[in-house]
Amino acid sequence: MRHQVKALKMLLRLGHGALFMEMGTGKTKVAIDWAAATSLRENPRAPALNGLVLAPKGVIGTWHKELRKHDPYHDNDFMGVQWRIVTYESAWRPHTYDELVDWMHERDTVLILDESHKIKTNSARRSRAAHRLSRHAIGTVIEKVRYKVPHE
Numbered sequence: 001m002r003h004q005v006k007a008l009k010m011l012l013r014l015g016h017g018a019l020f021m022e023m024g025t026g027k028t029k030v031a032i033d034w035a036a037a038t039s040l041r042e043n044p045r046a047p048a049l050n051g052l053v054l055a056p057k058g059v060i061g062t063w064h065k066e067l068r069k070h071d072p073y074h075d076n077d078f079m080g081v082q083w084r085i086v087t088y089e090s091a092w093r094p095h096t097y098d099e100l101v102d103w104m105h106e107r108d109t110v111l112i113l114d115e116s117h118k119i120k121t122n123s124a125r126r127s128r129a130a131h132r133l134s135r136h137a138i139g140t141v142i143e144k145v146r147y148k149v150p151h152e
Helices: 004-016 029-043 057-070 095-108 125-134
Strands: 017-019 047-055 081-087 110-112 140-145
Touching: 004 017, 004 029, 004 140, 017 029, 017 057, 029 047, 029 057, 029 081, 029 110, 029 140, 047 057, 047 125, 057 081, 081 095, 095 125
Parallel strands: 017 140, 047 081, 047 110, 110 140
Antiparallel strands: none
């Protein structure tokens, strides 16, 4: 729990970041709380923010489950955040990409890239789409990053 609070404070201070946390330690909860806190910070009287999650197909269900678990009203409006959860594979398709950009321009949007190692190849269509979508967001959180330390 203490590690989640520390991670949330870091994200709020920076406005973006990567969560280098082990599986099952609450990365999704931290990301949801970051979006909610950002929404409240942007407009405390009428919080309103879009939360876009890009994730592999295999974890989409987890996001829906976690949002239901933490949204007391089950109305897809947790603390003023309207959520969309989209697979990496569909985000690069022109119709979906254009629709997401239009939606992101309706109000400020935070972007969460789950299992971000899925977009490590810069030339891949899903990677390019994720990077282009990040330009329309006010903040980005990257979850489950895998990286290689270069040999010296």
